[in-house]
Amino acid sequence: MADLARAVGVSKSTVSRAFSRPDMLNPETVDRIAEVAARIGYRPNRAARALSTGRHGNIGMVVPDIANPFFPPLIRAGQVEADRSDFCVFLGNSDEDPEQEDRLVSHFLSQVSGLLLIASRLDEDRIRAYADLCPLVLVNRDVAGIPRILIDSGPAVAEAVRHLHSLGHERIIYVSGPPKSWSEQERRAAAKAEAERLGMSLTVVPVTKPAYETGLELAPPVLDSGATAAVAFDDITAHGLMTGLSHRGVAIPKDFSLVGCDDVLGARTNPPMTTVTTSSEEAGRCAIAMLLALIAGAVPQGTLRTISTRLVLRGTTGPAPQR
Amino acid sequence: MADLARAVGVSKSTVSRAFSRPDMLNPETVDRIAEVAARIGYRPNRAARALSTGRHGNIGMVVPDIANPFFPPLIRAGQVEADRSDFCVFLGNSDEDPEQEDRLVSHFLSQVSGLLLIASRLDEDRIRAYADLCPLVLVNRDVAGIPRILIDSGPAVAEAVRHLHSLGHERIIYVSGPPKSWSEQERRAAAKAEAERLGMSLTVVPVTKPAYETGLELAPPVLDSGATAAVAFDDITAHGLMTGLSHRGVAIPKDFSLVGCDDVLGARTNPPMTTVTTSSEEAGRCAIAMLLALIAGAVPQGTLRTISTRLVLRGTTGPAPQR
DNA sequence: CTGTTAGCGCGTTCAC
DNA sequence: GTGAACGCGCTAACAG
Numbered sequence: 001m002a003d004l005a006r007a008v009g010v011s012k013s014t015v016s017r018a019f020s021r022p023d024m025l026n027p028e029t030v031d032r033i034a035e036v037a038a039r040i041g042y043r044p045n046r047a048a049r050a051l052s053t054g055r056h057g058n059i060g061m062v063v064p065d066i067a068n069p070f071f072p073p074l075i076r077a078g079q080v081e082a083d084r085s086d087f088c089v090f091l092g093n094s095d096e097d098p099e100q101e102d103r104l105v106s107h108f109l110s111q112v113s114g115l116l117l118i119a120s121r122l123d124e125d126r127i128r129a130y131a132d133l134c135p136l137v138l139v140n141r142d143v144a145g146i147p148r149i150l151i152d153s154g155p156a157v158a159e160a161v162r163h164l165h166s167l168g169h170e171r172i173i174y175v176s177g178p179p180k181s182w183s184e185q186e187r188r189a190a191a192k193a194e195a196e197r198l199g200m201s202l203t204v205v206p207v208t209k210p211a212y213e214t215g216l217e218l219a220p221p222v223l224d225s226g227a228t229a230a231v232a233f234d235d236i237t238a239h240g241l242m243t244g245l246s247h248r249g250v251a252i253p254k255d256f257s258l259v260g261c262d263d264v265l266g267a268r269t270n271p272p273m274t275t276v277t278t279s280s281e282e283a284g285r286c287a288i289a290m291l292l293a294l295i296a297g298a299v300p301q302g303t304l305r306t307i308s309t310r311l312v313l314r315g316t317t318g319p320a321p322q323r
Numbered sequence: 324m325a326d327l328a329r330a331v332g333v334s335k336s337t338v339s340r341a342f343s344r345p346d347m348l349n350p351e352t353v354d355r356i357a358e359v360a361a362r363i364g365y366r367p368n369r370a371a372r373a374l375s376t377g378r379h380g381n382i383g384m385v386v387p388d389i390a391n392p393f394f395p396p397l398i399r400a401g402q403v404e405a406d407r408s409d410f411c412v413f414l415g416n417s418d419e420d421p422e423q424e425d426r427l428v429s430h431f432l433s434q435v436s437g438l439l440l441i442a443s444r445l446d447e448d449r450i451r452a453y454a455d456l457c458p459l460v461l462v463n464r465d466v467a468g469i470p471r472i473l474i475d476s477g478p479a480v481a482e483a484v485r486h487l488h489s490l491g492h493e494r495i496i497y498v499s500g501p502p503k504s505w506s507e508q509e510r511r512a513a514a515k516a517e518a519e520r521l522g523m524s525l526t527v528v529p530v531t532k533p534a535y536e537t538g539l540e541l542a543p544p545v546l547d548s549g550a551t552a553a554v555a556f557d558d559i560t561a562h563g564l565m566t567g568l569s570h571r572g573v574a575i576p577k578d579f580s581l582v583g584c585d586d587v588l589g590a591r592t593n594p595p596m597t598t599v600t601t602s603s604e605e606a607g608r609c610a611i612a613m614l615l616a617l618i619a620g621a622v623p624q625g626t627l628r629t630i631s632t633r634l635v636l637r638g639t640t641g642p643a644p645q646r
Numbered sequence: 647c648t649g650t651t652a653g654c655g656c657g658t659t660c661a662c
Numbered sequence: 663g664t665g666a667a668c669g670c671g672c673t674a675a676c677a678g
Contacts (some may be wrong), residue, residue: 011665012665051669075389083426089413089414092402102413111373240609251662270492340647344673368671374655374670
């Protein structure tokens, strides 16, 4: 910066202003500085700027599992939205582990202007503590007083249960997801409540990590249960279950009906999966927009934004088989 | 930091050392400092540390498309490997656009110790210029003199062509990928060379963006071509093509054979896809390891690491249909 | 083993 | 409209 200033024949302050507040300078001065800067390859140092202003221009984002297909579109949309405001984004993978998440957040803390925790597995206390230290937005985690975006899949899951009921299913299964997941809690509660209301029997099959293989292995117990339909925490697990059932000669939807969640597979399975769809892109975009607003001091604490979902009827649900 | 020092009754330097070079201090001093630090909530400021040392402890990573399922496992493995050395990772999505990639890199530049460009779409000159400014590792991009990791899919693609030849196919199609992609160039060249060597006819179908929908729309032209088999740039496009063909009553592999690349679908399609498999996790891990070594000054410029691939025979390839 | 001093590159008061 | 001086939080010599 000093070199640039000398080369142009101005002071360092003028160079600084040319990049951060060009409106304060004579346009000609700005042009001259920009020109010489390009020639000698000067670029403002974001780290130094951050130290001086306290504004880092970075945001930190943590997800439970980057490789889970639900997250990449969300991450992508968030990154793009952040970039529109010249923010860089740190990405961390917590691997569903609160301690790992804590580790990541603490590493981000001193170099970001804001934190975006997606499906956070952290304690409420911990989240509150971080929110005290740094603007923080939650996605799919409901902590009162903290700005958050919730993809509200409960109603659509309830609708899925009603749908199965109307098809004559009486005994159904809920294939659960990660126990610490807010979405999981919502979905399970919605499924349970609706099944109970309709007088259906609902069995919860616990699952630690949602995965195709998990679903595959679930086929025998699901068959043994005597249920005629299942609602799964996510499409990936549902897909595995679907394949596992097929391998055992169970035709879908003739012999067994299946509903997934998240719609990450579209109509790519055979038959195409009935599922709960939503826009994770929108969630990512909104979350970053809210975080940027929060950083700018323009968001009331405790703001809650809900993103709707709906049941998409495709080919994996059909009338309950006759006994 | 000054507060902490005062509270403990030592100087700032001692506090500094307690966190960065604890071995230089009396263990008791370190303990005392750690204890008080925890109590008053002091955490070293990474941004300030970076300004002083020039070591940022961050690395910047750019991919063409986060949502393309080939990348998330790679990103994840890279992030995890970086974390093992306490490095944070910036992630950027170039959207296949060289200018966007340039933009991201220039934003990362002043706050990272290293850059990892995955399937970079940047000019060779630009890459060289950045490599001059900052330790830089390439994945799936071959620039002489720049450390790089190449997933060498050419041989396996050639093998796929041989496989189709041995099944009696004489006219095949290569469904291409992003024109600027190194992998695409390798695969296309390998397919062309091997087809020519075996006296097969090979038609290249150009595609701008690999996607399921792209593949779907390719079904009519592929059928019209009179070819009996296709090798596709990636599994996603192949999957779309497979579905598109099925919708038109073409049985796979009876009427048409199909080979994908990347093995991102595993055996989840029906029939399971014959494809070129590799470990993108390994690529991500190695790339970060190489980058960290480069940052530490322990890698000769121009290091080249190759990751092997192999053809996995599953259910989408079979004997050429009789005329 | 620990304290002192001088910057790292920049933004931001103030003067002018 | 522009320049000079200070400080952001920390590390790196250099003393002691």
